[in-house]
Amino acid sequence: MSLGSAAVFAVLFYLWGQELFPRAAGRWGGTFPFVGAVALTLAVALFLTEWFGFAGREVRKVRLAARDFIFLCSLALLLFFAAKAVIDLLAEVPAVGRGVPTRVYAYLIPIPAFAMLVRVLINSETSILFTVAASVLSAAAASGRWPALLFLLLSGTAGAARARRVPDRYRMLMAGVQTAPVCAIAAATLEYSFHGGGGVLWAGIFGCVNGLLSGPIALAVMPVAEYAFGYASDIRLMELAGTGHPLLSRLMMETPGTFHHSVVVGTLAEAGAHAIGANPVLCRVAALYHDIGKLGKAQYFSENQAGTANIHDGMTPGLSRAVILSHVKEGVRIAGEYRLGDRITEIIAQHHGTSLLYCFLDKARPMILDRKASEEMFRYPGPKPKTREAAIIMLADAAEAAVRSLGHPSPQEVDETVTSIIDRIYLDGQLNECDLTLRDLHAVGRAVSQVLAAVSHGRVDYPEAGKGAAG
The missing domain is CATH 1.10.3210 (Hypothetical protein af1432)
Incomplete structure (x- = not known):
């Protein structure tokens, strides 16, 4: 990032303090209730602008038009807020949250579906770059936990790798089915490595569900993306x-x-x-x-x-x-x-x-x-x-x-x-x-x-x- 972008990013992160670090919330948080959400959106948009802007200039097979940039930023923002919703809202549901560690919900963040979508609509190089950027942002929504970041990187890459040629809806669903075992094994092993055996079963279940749902989610979002951005899968x-x-x-x-x-x-x-x-x-x-x-x-x-x-x-x-x-x-x-x-x-x-x-x-x-x-x-x-x-x-x-x-x-x-x-x-x-x-x-x-x-x-x-x- 340039020095100016880094400075703006630091200011936005300070304003966002109420979202991640309550003790660090600035005085603006009490004056303007929505300042955290606004600063959060701007910070994420700035990160994506720098990331995909650099990739579009320097990576040979990543030539992003304005339409591609807007599409990728929209997907990353959608995934980011979906991650926050998964982490924050599911823990508040008594029937779901009872006996399930809050950290385990990070294995439900649907990054495989979004990585598959980018692979199908743009190309493989862009899907990997998107996976890295979206993983970093979504891990931040999961309070910056290392298991979440590693899982998102691995599961997103697995989803993109299995969506190479998708000529029909059946192949997209099968790509999700093939991704599910990878997600389940990754979630279980990461949970055991970092936190012991307490949440391994739930981690494996949530990882498997994430992979199985990636195909249907990608199929649901794809027509909207094709219509709105002019893509043709x-x-x-x-x-x-x-x-x-x-x-x-x-x-x-x-x-x-x-x-x-x-x-x-x-x-x-x-x-x-x-x-x-x-x-x-x-x-x-x-x-x-x-x-x-x-x-x-x-x-x-x-x-x-x-x-x-x-x-x-x-x-x-x-x-x-x-x-x-x-x-x-x-x-x-x-x-x-x-x-x-x-x-x-x-x-x-x-x-x-x-x-x-x-x-x-x-x-x-x-x-x-x-x-x-x-x-x-x-x-x-x-x-x-x-x-x-x-x-x-x-x-x-x-x-x-x-x-x-x-x-x-x-x-x-x-x-x-x-x-x-x-x-x-x-x-x-x-x-x-x-x-x-x-x-x-x-x-x-x-x-x-x-x-x-x-x-x-x-x-x-x-x-x-x-x-x-x-x-």
């Missing part, structure tokens, strides 16, 4: 993948060629994601929506021009350029209108990066030579892919279009075409802002080539007499 993505979604229905009916292209790109992207350990669900679903900006202008895109003349033959290169480039911006607008979530919207914006429109660039060569146009005018506006999933979809999209133009290619031709497309995109600098390595590129290219070779295989020509038979 894998569970939400699976719902968006259904062809009954109104936007996919429109895509099927109004732009059937684009829909077929998107389905193939989704299959390629999913295979590429599996090859390098990226998120296959996000790749497949985002690919289904990556070209929704073509709705309303289907006739301007080659996959929808079967049996008709190419409308661009009668247009200037500049006008063709404007129409084609606009589908990215329009796709982002439609994604916001249908609330597809930021992960899909970002991929729609990034799936062409700042690549060139090579077809119309060749037509515009005379204009460029006469200095009436420039090559940069025929580039997409970007941004370049920021994630591995966005990069995979860019590669799959370009590879599918290139191979489709070959007609009936052999497997060797498919492999050569995919390799040339990947090399061109890499040398153009389109992958400079994502975490794909050369090894990843090779693995993605191999997976895409295998799927495209299978999709593009030729069929046996049936004799006239046999046409119409099964096969």
Whole structure:
């Protein structure tokens, strides 16, 4: 923390004295009854600001937007006050508090659920940072006891570790079930180590209950977080993948060629994601929506021009350029209108990066030579892919279009075409802002080539007499 932040934090802690240290309460506590709660909130907010601000600047895979920061701070504050409620209120309930040491209630603080939620909605690195920050704050609510802090760190990490891929609600519940034994063992051993055997049974029970409830709690909070902050969990993505979604229905009916292209790109992207350990669900679903900006202008895109003349033959290169480039911006607008979530919207914006429109660039060569146009005018506006999933979809999209133009290619031709497309995109600098390595590129290219070779295989020509038979 900076010196100024530390000084403000010290003042707020002094005002908060009435909450933790009654003897240290300042004179303001008697004058303003709510000063403790206000100072408490400000102190916690300041701590989270410094913690997540530093992480966002210095940790490579933690790039927190304002939305992420607000979400994490809201969760941490909610968990903090939930911890105070668990410690203070349950001890006052006669039916619950009889014979149960007050300290044992700390094992009910639901940090595994919140850590799982952050892992599912953001990423693993952020969930660990959140677990550390929330554990420190919640342990403070439990009067700063070491067993509580160690339990919160361990159980939060266990919950986050078991929420790696959660494509449906059953998996989320199972993640909670798998977390329960870890929480129970951690609570029992910590209680025995620090306080002897008096509260071990209750500690184990409360730890187990905490783990079992983490799945349902995360499922209850997740829709609220998705709606309020624009996130899209894998569970939400699976719902968006259904062809009954109104936007996919429109895509099927109004732009059937684009829909077929998107389905193939989704299959390629999913295979590429599996090859390098990226998120296959996000790749497949985002690919289904990556070209929704073509709705309303289907006739301007080659996959929808079967049996008709190419409308661009009668247009200037500049006008063709404007129409084609606009589908990215329009796709982002439609994604916001249908609330597809930021992960899909970002991929729609990034799936062409700042690549060139090579077809119309060749037509515009005379204009460029006469200095009436420039090559940069025929580039997409970007941004370049920021994630591995966005990069995979860019590669799959370009590879599918290139191979489709070959007609009936052999497997060797498919492999050569995919390799040339990947090399061109890499040398153009389109992958400079994502975490794909050369090894990843090779693995993605191999997976895409295998799927495209299978999709593009030729069929046996049936004799006239046999046409119409099964096969």
